[in-house]
Amino acid sequence: MPDVVVIGAGPAGLTTAYELQKLGLSSAVLEADHQVGGISRTVDYHGFRFDIGGHRFFSKVPLINELWDEILGEDFLLRPRLSRIYYKNRFFDYPLKAGNALAGLGLFEAARCGLSYARARLRPSADAKSFEDWVAGRFGYRLYNIFFKTYTEKVWGIPCRDISADWAAQRIKNLSLWEAVRHALFSSGKSKDGQVITTLIDEFKYPRLGPGQMWEACTRRLAEQGNPTHCDVAVTRVRHARGQVECVYGQTAAGEPTEFAGQHYVSSMPLRELIRALDPPAPAQVLEAASRLRYRDYLTVVLIVKRAEVFPDNWVYVHSPEVRMGRIQNYKNWSPAMVPDPSRTSLGLEYFVWETDEMWRWDDRRLIELGTHECAQLGLVDPRDVEDGTVVRMKKAYPIYDHGYQEAVATLRSYLETLSNLQTVGRNGLHRYNNQDHSMLTGVYAAENITGARHDVWSVNTEQEYHEEQRQTDASAGGDRQVPGRRA
Template sequence: MEVENLANGKYEGKEAIVIIGAGPAGLSAAYDLVSCGIQPIVFEKSSTVGGISRTENRDGYYFDIGGHRFLSKIDYINRLWQKMLGENLLNVRRLSRIYYKGRFFNYPLVPSNALINLGPIESVLIVLSYLRAQLQFNTEDTTFEQWVSNRFGSRLYKTFFKTYTEKVWGIPCNQIRADWAAQRIKGLSLVAALSNAILRTQKARTLVDQFVYPLQGPGMMWRSFQQAIETGGGQIHFDSEVLEIGSENGRVVGVSFSKNGQPYDIPADHVISSMPINRLVRALHRITPSEVTDAADGLSYRSFLIVNLIVRRKELFKDQWIYVHSPEVLVGRIQNFKNWSAAMVPDPEMSSVGMEYFCNEGDEIWIMPDEQLIALATSELEKLGLAQGREVVNGFVVRQSQAYPVYDEGYKDNLQTIKHFLDGIQNLQTIGRNGMHRYNNMDHSMLTGIFAAKNILGEQHDVWNVNEDEEYLEEYREERAAAALSTEILETAFCRMDKLAFAVAVGAVSGLTVFIATLWLIIKGGEVVGPHLSLLSQYFAGYSVTVKGAFIAFSYTFFWGFLFAWLFAYLRNLLVAYYIYRTKRKAEMFSLNDLFDRL
């Protein structure tokens, strides 16, 4: 359907569902609707599908904007990917290392490899720092720096976490909030950690050393979605920027957008938005209170640019990507696209790399002319010893604004204010990484889109719960009952035992047992009453098989029962607490292993 017809409201009598953004979230929403016989209209600001996970093509070379592994714990998403690409989805064995001080460190970190590379003195210092951290309990965990140092020692933190994290975020680690780490490191859930330790139930991402990847990069996946949506009657309009969203009485009624410089207005019955949430607020400016506008202005994003270089060399290095921790170069990560899929490079004698620079829009790197950036990337590639400058035959730059939502001091309050405002608009939903200002991975973003589409169809999903609570995903996989059961068992097993209550209970029952045993023999009577039971007097001074003796025996056994039960409960609590502590620490260490993948 032509845009002019849309603007005239010619929907053939159907509900108009507008989706803003053709990234993974928007496309997933559109696809889900199309699968149910509904034809949505998608507006995409750029000229291609995929959003931040799109694939650029230059002279037959495919460039992924950042390197996107297709890896998910959500079966539904995995099935969807398979359905879309089938045999064009490659299984890739992951290899990525850290480059630091001229050496390559295995990643995820392997202690033996790290210690050999660091040398004996540095290794000892790191171990001492780690041991020192283990002896410090109840330390403040407000910032990322504190969070890592408290667990693994400040030396390990400075060696492996500080430089790269600061390169990515552009702010000191002591200004990054610990809850950012908590969200990135999913293994932090105590219940999940215990469940994994006991039942081996969690499929931790870190264990996965394989992932799937489309033959020609992620763009291939999104083009497949595009094709399915268009075949099903949905529309995707490129170069179409949504400028304003009209609303009446707490409902969205229309969308204004520009296409090729031409403004249009179309009515809308439902809107699903994956555009950055601050821009969404601006698009609703006619009804937005000033505090919400202020909150939107308070949200910040980290951008990045990638300098793609074509190198005349058959093999550069064996990794798919390298994390560059070395502070002497600006590049943060280097992608080697040929190792993701050989089909990313048209000539087997050539290679292509993506030199990733994390920056803020408008900063020195961002505004640097392309030629200078290519020269910088070429010189840094040579400086790192990965290729000779003269081997670089071509290069181009891709700038990606608003790539990462920043979790700074005020983001939580700002987001809450905006969310509260948007909740008041019944037929508007926000999805995706930037749409929700949440650090969603690709699969989580897709799931938000799918849930939003299903909500339009009458289901009730809380889109904001995706990636907030892994159990929500379990629910989607209809495994909620099993999850709840294991959670309940864990809660029952690992809670603190009330020492006093247990001691009194055991003492009372023990005392009663001897009390009744004594009385029973008295009632039975006989020439000599209870000669054997009276031997207890050897331990319980003053005891005899008499009524008085029964009370004395009760007192003694109550005392000893109480004492042993209290000690039992105390030791049990101590051992459980230690087990929980170790399990959680192990889970954190385990999760921290793949932290850089999540930055």
């Protein structure tokens, strides 16, 4: 019997097991899918490798950077970044650069944006509840409309006024328009207080063979020390009694029942599904709170294009409202090893959908046709150059921050705290918009809690900082291991 049963072999679950191994505890990781990595997996299609989206490895937490280096070593590359916004048949630099944005918008539109920005700053709204209030209040309505609204609504599938301001605060709190303009015009690289500003991050780390390589390497390291990962095992029932989980039950891909027991349990499966799997069932009001959690689903159409170069970006945000795709990834620009033949390009077209949408059920051929048509419409690809394609669907890619989610999560959290040997971690495990680094950090904390630490796993990534902005003081650049949410 392993010391700990871990549900899910994404970054959070695998990091939990990896940290447990370092602490001298054994684990068994159960993964519903046939491969590891979760949303951070890499899919291989005839030698063309691609992510679910594009996964930059970027963290302000030194401990996480150390873990990545330790797991992958020299296959962990430093890559240049170029990403732009495509809007009204033009490319705009992203992050925004003043000169480029002015040229793209034209003087008249730029002046209107400036006026609308001034108006917003002169009459700030005291209490921004929605994403729309929050962003328009800081950047002005016109800039919000051009650079935030269309893309955000494509991603979330709900109007920006129904998205909680929390999400904006978490993602773009410190992105000051003035700072971006100042940086673009007078870039000294230093702020008033002498900090190095790397707001406009132009490099990131990335595994040579895509993010899944990190998680495959982690799985191998676990197996070498006798800590197995069981793929194709979906946990469907979590039996508990007297405030403790006793056993989890699952099903293999062949439909055979299987069960695992340990002293402790760590779950990265979606919070809503975990609550529904509890046996005996959770009280009615807890089940009702779970049913209020919502998720946005995602599919990517990959086109194999008979051209060595299509565009120089790693990815392009597609703000143009006339097409459904939200973003295009160009995987060979992430790492040249992502394509088996340098005369070919693989593009990942990203569609943000609900699994109840008709489009979710379209067959692959129809989705590939849609993607090819939209790329042609944007003037990016000649349909005659598309020689193959594939589709990957990913359910629950995004936990939704709507107006009721915080209350629902609080109810679930206090109920789960009655089960003393169960912790939840990760992105959907905590219903938190976590990137890999924060998902991993919750796994490190959960492992350390099992050996007596008292970390608050739920506090990770509540500091509301923007992913794009990193202020490095000399002290933190020096490898300080201090990390958020750590109590012990």
